Amino acid sequence: MADPEDRNTGRAGQFADLSALLTGFDRIQLLGTGMVGSYLHAIDAALPEGVLDELLDAFGHLPPGDGAGAAVGAGAGAGAGTDAEAREAREAAVSSAVLDDPKLGPVARNLIVAWYCGTWTALPDGWREAYGTSPLDTDRVLSAEAYQAGLQWVAAGAHPAGALQQGYGAWSAEPETSKAPKGART
Amino acid sequence: MTGHETYDVVIVGAGVNGALIAKQLTRARLRVLLLEAGPDTASAFDGYTRHLDHFYSASGKGPESAWPQAPNAPQPDTADVRTGDGYFIQRGPHKYASSYSRLLGGSTLHWLGVSLRMLPEDFELRSRYGVGRDWPLGYADLEPYYRSAEWEIGVSADAADQQHLGIEFPDGYDYPMRRIPPSYSDRVLAQAVDGMQVTLADQTATIKIRSYPAARNSIPRDGYSPAGAVDKRLEAQVLGQRCAGNTACTPICPIQARYHAGKTLAQAERRYLTVIAQAVASKILVDPVSGVVQGIEYQRYEDPDSPRHTVHVASGRAYVLAAHAVENAKLMLASGLGGSNGSNGSKGSNGSNGLIGKGLMDHPALYAWGLAPVPVGAYRGPLSTSGIEDLRGGAFRAAHAAFRFDLGNDGWRPATGAPDTTVADAVRKQGLFGTNLRDHLAATLSRQVRFSVAVEQLRSNANTVTIDPRYVDPLGNPRPVISYHIDDYTLAGMAAATGVYRQVFQRAGIKDCTGRSESAWFPEASYDGTSFHYHGMGHFGGTHVMGSSKEDSVVDTDQRSWEHRNLYLVGSGSFPTMGTSNPTLTMAALSLRTAEHMLVELTK
Numbered sequence: 051m052a053d054p055e056d057r058n059t060g061r062a063g064q065f066a067d068l069s070a071l072l073t074g075f076d077r078i079q080l081l082g083t084g085m086v087g088s089y090l091h092a093i094d095a096a097l098p099e100g101v102l103d104e105l106l107d108a109f110g111h112l113p114p115g116d117g118a119g120a121a122v123g124a125g126a127g128a129g130a131g132t133d134a135e136a137r138e139a140r141e142a143a144v145s146s147a148v149l150d151d152p153k154l155g156p157v158a159r160n161l162i163v164a165w166y167c168g169t170w171t172a173l174p175d176g177w178r179e180a181y182g183t184s185p186l187d188t189d190r191v192l193s194a195e196a197y198q199a200g201l202q203w204v205a206a207g208a209h210p211a212g213a214l215q216q217g218y219g220a221w222s223a224e225p226e227t228s229k230a231p232k233g234a235r236t
Numbered sequence: 237m238t239g240h241e242t243y244d245v246v247i248v249g250a251g252v253n254g255a256l257i258a259k260q261l262t263r264a265r266l267r268v269l270l271l272e273a274g275p276d277t278a279s280a281f282d283g284y285t286r287h288l289d290h291f292y293s294a295s296g297k298g299p300e301s302a303w304p305q306a307p308n309a310p311q312p313d314t315a316d317v318r319t320g321d322g323y324f325i326q327r328g329p330h331k332y333a334s335s336y337s338r339l340l341g342g343s344t345l346h347w348l349g350v351s352l353r354m355l356p357e358d359f360e361l362r363s364r365y366g367v368g369r370d371w372p373l374g375y376a377d378l379e380p381y382y383r384s385a386e387w388e389i390g391v392s393a394d395a396a397d398q399q400h401l402g403i404e405f406p407d408g409y410d411y412p413m414r415r416i417p418p419s420y421s422d423r424v425l426a427q428a429v430d431g432m433q434v435t436l437a438d439q440t441a442t443i444k445i446r447s448y449p450a451a452r453n454s455i456p457r458d459g460y461s462p463a464g465a466v467d468k469r470l471e472a473q474v475l476g477q478r479c480a481g482n483t484a485c486t487p488i489c490p491i492q493a494r495y496h497a498g499k500t501l502a503q504a505e506r507r508y509l510t511v512i513a514q515a516v517a518s519k520i521l522v523d524p525v526s527g528v529v530q531g532i533e534y535q536r537y538e539d540p541d542s543p544r545h546t547v548h549v550a551s552g553r554a555y556v557l558a559a560h561a562v563e564n565a566k567l568m569l570a571s572g573l574g575g576s577n578g579s580n581g582s583k584g585s586n587g588s589n590g591l592i593g594k595g596l597m598d599h600p601a602l603y604a605w606g607l608a609p610v611p612v613g614a615y616r617g618p619l620s621t622s623g624i625e626d627l628r629g630g631a632f633r634a635a636h637a638a639f640r641f642d643l644g645n646d647g648w649r650p651a652t653g654a655p656d657t658t659v660a661d662a663v664r665k666q667g668l669f670g671t672n673l674r675d676h677l678a679a680t681l682s683r684q685v686r687f688s689v690a691v692e693q694l695r696s697n698a699n700t701v702t703i704d705p706r707y708v709d710p711l712g713n714p715r716p717v718i719s720y721h722i723d724d725y726t727l728a729g730m731a732a733a734t735g736v737y738r739q740v741f742q743r744a745g746i747k748d749c750t751g752r753s754e755s756a757w758f759p760e761a762s763y764d765g766t767s768f769h770y771h772g773m774g775h776f777g778g779t780h781v782m783g784s785s786k787e788d789s790v791v792d793t794d795q796r797s798w799e800h801r802n803l804y805l806v807g808s809g810s811f812p813t814m815g816t817s818n819p820t821l822t823m824a825a826l827s828l829r830t831a832e833h834m835l836v837e838l839t840k
């Protein structure tokens with residue numbers, strides 16, 4: 051049986067793959083934040099029991115894209131066009147199976163915001179009435195580390211305010227853009 | 237009541253003014269007691285870092301987010317402006333939207349660091365334009381003290397950039413550090429905007445994006461040694477000797493490259509300085525016949541979370557209130573000194589002129605935000621590095637308020653709560669996810685442009701800080717009761733500033749996104765059919781006005797009380813007018829001038 055904490059094969063690995071698909075960042079970049087484990091725990095705790103498993107299960111049942119289901123690194127050896135197409139297919143699938151789902155959609159969007167901003171947002175009242183609540187389902191910054199790890203700063207080509215300083219005068223240089231590279235990702 | 241201590245000088249308040257005066261006096265071997273109402277949690281690096289963690293974990297990242305309230309020394313919080321249940325009792329009609337902090341280091345722990353001098357014409361508004369008041373001293377009187385202040389607090393700028401609108405420097409003078417490099421965003425905007433002409437009240441002005449003097453460490457000149465982080469350990473002091481672009485001057489510079497008053501205190505002569513934190517000055521004790529101050533009563537609390545305290549009296553030959561424009565007025569009024577007796581609103585108790593607490597000002601400010609046609613690199617560098625200064629002075633001031641533009645380097649953050657709100661909007665409203673989301677954010681966040689336009693406000697005796705026995709804090713000290721009105725002079729300035737920002741946006745191809753922000757709330761003021769959403773700049777002023785006679789002012793040019801000759805009230809409370817410069821540098825210059833005067837008086 052797979053170790054649930056294993057970042058490649060276990061639940062954490064599945065969580066990282068789902069997160070990569072939802073955020074548009076590479077799995078390897080998400081692992082590099084060091085936040086996969088703590089987000090898994092924090093989001094589990096912010097949801098009624100079993101909901102995150104349902105989300106991961108729905109993700110596990112998506113039709114596999116070309117090579118995407120195996121979810122290894124930055125698409126080494128695969129043609130760029132193929133990977134981009136595969137990713138597009140996976141995004142279409144996750145859209146209908148997860149994001150459009152009344153129960154899983156709001157959770158997935160919270161997961162995206164958590165990765166980008168390091169915050170958890172209380173689920174809508176209607177959702178809580180229908181599917182239950184957790185005492186930790188409140189508006190908050192997940193942790194000081196989560197704030198600093200927010201992907202929004204990377205997307206902006208910047209750095210979190212008050213952390214990861216870029217050095218004297220760096221702000222005078224033209225910014226690096228951080229668009230998702232075409233293809234070459236899972 | 238326990239204990240009775242005697243010093244040469246007792247100073248109330250360990251902010252920039254108290255620190256500067258304490259440093260000058262102790263270095264001249266005068267014994268100084270410095271009382272600070274709030275805690276001393278930031279003067280060692282480990283404690284400072286706990287404030288940084290507090291900021292990281294805070295849901296709102298506003299100016300106070302790193303600096304929590306001390307219950308026994310409560311402070312205003314901009315988050316309370318909307319609910320009205322904060323430290324201030326707001327009487328209206330407009331909300332006073334600024335805040336300050338009560339702890340060792342004061343509000344300089346979260347200021348932006350803009351260190352502009354006031355313009356020569358700012359001191360002569362009445363003579364030149366028939367509005368406001370003239371100061372009892374002029375630019376030439378203050379100029380040497382501006383230089384001292386720039387070297388004391390450590391200002392980065394090139395004098396060659398700063399000679400405009402009558403600002404002059406003596407031959408050979410330059411700032412202690414080179415100017416902070418302008419941001420990429422500044423350069424992109426300058427390319428589009430420099431040289432464009434705008435018209436204010438029939439006067440044409442040419443505008444230019446200009447680097448402003450900042451109290452942030454840069455490359456030193458002439459052997460100047462930048463003061464880094466405050467700590468006993470050398471390895472901590474090395475931190476912050478250059479700005480590293482943390483994009484968090486407000487609320488907390490992680491490396492202390494931006495000046496705060498703790499740096500000045502660390503340079504005081506410690507053998508002559510006694511600092512007592514968690515000591516709230518509660519009453520000024522005055523000889524009823526001579527008006528001479530005999531002591532300051534203060535409440536010392538051990539446990540910040542408990543109102544239990546002991547009462548003490550500190551005595552000196554002279555006393556300095558450096559507690560903040562609002563706190564200075566509050567303490568005077570709570571001591572029965574200088575307030576209005578209420579019946580005619582002018583004549584005060586003790587035969588004073590009733591001006592204490594009257595004339596409260598700020599720089600009510602507007603945000604303007606939009607999307608540039610190309611990435612400008614938002615969210616990098618000091619929170620801002622340049623401004624548009626050309627509309628701070630001119631003949632139009634006879635008709636409406638002057639203003640200055642601060643060009644943000646932090647995207648829409650203060651105006652809308654971005655980047656978080658930009659993400660939330662993309663995910664929840666636009667339904668974006670995956671690579672489309674990432675691409676959208678990359679394309680959007682880096683193009684966010686934000687101006688903050690600070691507008692001058694003139695003195696009005698209707699804008700007041702008073703006290704009311706019904707409203708007290710946990711130690712029984714009064715909470716400030718604020719009446720505040722933004723008049724047509726300022727509102728017309730806001731209207732003119734709005735016209736200018738629109739022209740600038742148009743010229744630079746910036747798509748205007750300014751409007752009601754769902755995630756951020758700002759108070760409103762209406763003028764001529766337009767509703768302005770304004771915020772405070774934290775630029776409190778005018779509560780113990782300086783003047784040339786005891787009939788129309790509280791302090792003289794030395795910030796010495798007319799009524800109580802061994803008492804000094806220092807800070808922006810002394811300002812007769814605010815001009816458009818951020819007040820800290822001018823306060824610092826005035827405090828250095830006051831310290832010089834006190835040295836003469838006390839060593840006679």
